[in-house]
Amino acid sequence: MTDYEENKSINKPFTLFNNETGQSIEIPILSGTEGPNVLDIRSLYKETGMFTYDPGFTSTASCESSITYIDGNKGILRHRGYDINDLATNSDFLEVCYLLLHGDLPSPTDKIKFENVISNHTMLHEQIMDLYTGFRRDAHPMAIMVGVVGALSAFYHDSTDFSDINQRMIACHRLIGKIATIGAMAYKYSVGQPFVHPRNELSYVENFLHMTFSVPTEKYRLNPIISKAMDRFFILHADHEQNASTSTVRLAGSSGANPFACIAAGIASLWGPAHGGANEAVIKMLEEIKDIKNIPEFLNKAKDKNDPFRLMGFGHRVYKNYDPRANVMKKSAHLVLEELNMLDDPLLKIALELEKIALQDTYFIEKKLYPNVDFYSGIFLKSLGFPTSMFTVLFAIGRTVGWVSQWKEMIEDPINKIGRPRQLYKGKNSRNYQNVDSRDKRSIFQWLWKK
Numbered sequence: 001m002t003d004y005e006e007n008k009s010i011n012k013p014f015t016l017f018n019n020e021t022g023q024s025i026e027i028p029i030l031s032g033t034e035g036p037n038v039l040d041i042r043s044l045y046k047e048t049g050m051f052t053y054d055p056g057f058t059s060t061a062s063c064e065s066s067i068t069y070i071d072g073n074k075g076i077l078r079h080r081g082y083d084i085n086d087l088a089t090n091s092d093f094l095e096v097c098y099l100l101l102h103g104d105l106p107s108p109t110d111k112i113k114f115e116n117v118i119s120n121h122t123m124l125h126e127q128i129m130d131l132y133t134g135f136r137r138d139a140h141p142m143a144i145m146v147g148v149v150g151a152l153s154a155f156y157h158d159s160t161d162f163s164d165i166n167q168r169m170i171a172c173h174r175l176i177g178k179i180a181t182i183g184a185m186a187y188k189y190s191v192g193q194p195f196v197h198p199r200n201e202l203s204y205v206e207n208f209l210h211m212t213f214s215v216p217t218e219k220y221r222l223n224p225i226i227s228k229a230m231d232r233f234f235i236l237h238a239d240h241e242q243n244a245s246t247s248t249v250r251l252a253g254s255s256g257a258n259p260f261a262c263i264a265a266g267i268a269s270l271w272g273p274a275h276g277g278a279n280e281a282v283i284k285m286l287e288e289i290k291d292i293k294n295i296p297e298f299l300n301k302a303k304d305k306n307d308p309f310r311l312m313g314f315g316h317r318v319y320k321n322y323d324p325r326a327n328v329m330k331k332s333a334h335l336v337l338e339e340l341n342m343l344d345d346p347l348l349k350i351a352l353e354l355e356k357i358a359l360q361d362t363y364f365i366e367k368k369l370y371p372n373v374d375f376y377s378g379i380f381l382k383s384l385g386f387p388t389s390m391f392t393v394l395f396a397i398g399r400t401v402g403w404v405s406q407w408k409e410m411i412e413d414p415i416n417k418i419g420r421p422r423q424l425y426k427g428k429n430s431r432n433y434q435n436v437d438s439r440d441k442r443s444i445f446q447w448l449w450k451k
């Protein structure tokens, strides 16, 4: 008996009844290890001729996964069973990468082996570096990331046959290893400094900080508190189940596309302000608020239905409670600001006050809008000297392991099918073609030409 058959027999099916036709069908219910059961509607169209309608996939489980578990109401996030707080406090980023990719924490020997494997993939092909010069200096670093990561597909032909487990793994290792180098170089390019090559005797995070902040004229001094906090930042962003960018990676990969191109698609999806771009938007918002006395005005704008303004860094599709990553991020931000003697940072003061007021406001309480991971990550990254345009790049570096683990899981899933949603068509019915001379003479562009 397969897991699927077994699940079907545990739960009583859900019966759907159509009052008009008297037709009824039974929909099997599947259970996961934890979390809500799901209605298995795979045969719904065949049996009823109807699709389901779920814009934004608010009620749709698109796949089976054993990587990450979230309980949004309780504010729980676990990777492979381990609580995010436990991992962020006790583990390190590469160990979490191993955990996500392989399902368990590494043995002491495997931990060292994995660290060596990833450091051996940190360098970029010399010609990839030439690609950077094709971008304008003021290009958004996320635009560079999308381009350069997509271009990796043209360089590493020996890791694109993903029917081969070894090639799949090499592609995953390459992406985890190279993404930090690509991100650091995007930064160097934007500030007009020479690229700094990776140094493999450093840890993943130290290496990233070295490639980002060292200059030929002086040695970059690594600060263990900052390295630890940056490592924690990457852990907090490592995976978050089927969010927009991960679903994009899975959808792109479901057609059998090149893995590097799939990750580039994920980066593009992450860029938006409703997703990974929110950390950048939070800083812009705090700077716009300028003073604690202006907070009520901004809160009123956020609550006004006729105003598109939203409190950035607040609210989450899944968390209807405090985002567990936000707690860790807030502590990290404090530690780093303390280390850098920046605890009187005006943006931190505004953020703390804004959080306090919003959490007591009925609008935010009723809608269950709590700070998400992005609320404090912007302040943290800004204090380290990153320009706001780099914030989402740093998110992408941390998330790459999540994307590749989910991509790998999808490829290895026996029920892997090309992702192909359907639609509720609201367009014109069938009509006959008219020659251009016999069409309505009015131009729909008239308003444009007039301007």
Ligand code: ACO
Residues within 6 Å of the ligand: 273, 274, 275, 276, 278, 302, 303, 309, 310, 311, 312, 313, 314, 315, 316, 317, 318, 367, 369, 372, 373, 374
């Ligand atoms: N400020 C003010 N009101 C908000 C906010 C906010 N930040 N977020 C949601 N709401 C309101 C909406 O207006 C809506 O009100 P309504 O029911 O009266 O229409 C209600 O709360 C539900 O919001 P939705 O947009 O339907 O919720 P959804 O789950 O689709 O959106 C999202 C989640 C996109 C994160 C949203 O909360 C948001 O835009 N937040 C700000 C951007 C942000 O911080 N994004 C980062 C997400 S975390 C991440 O990607 C790592």
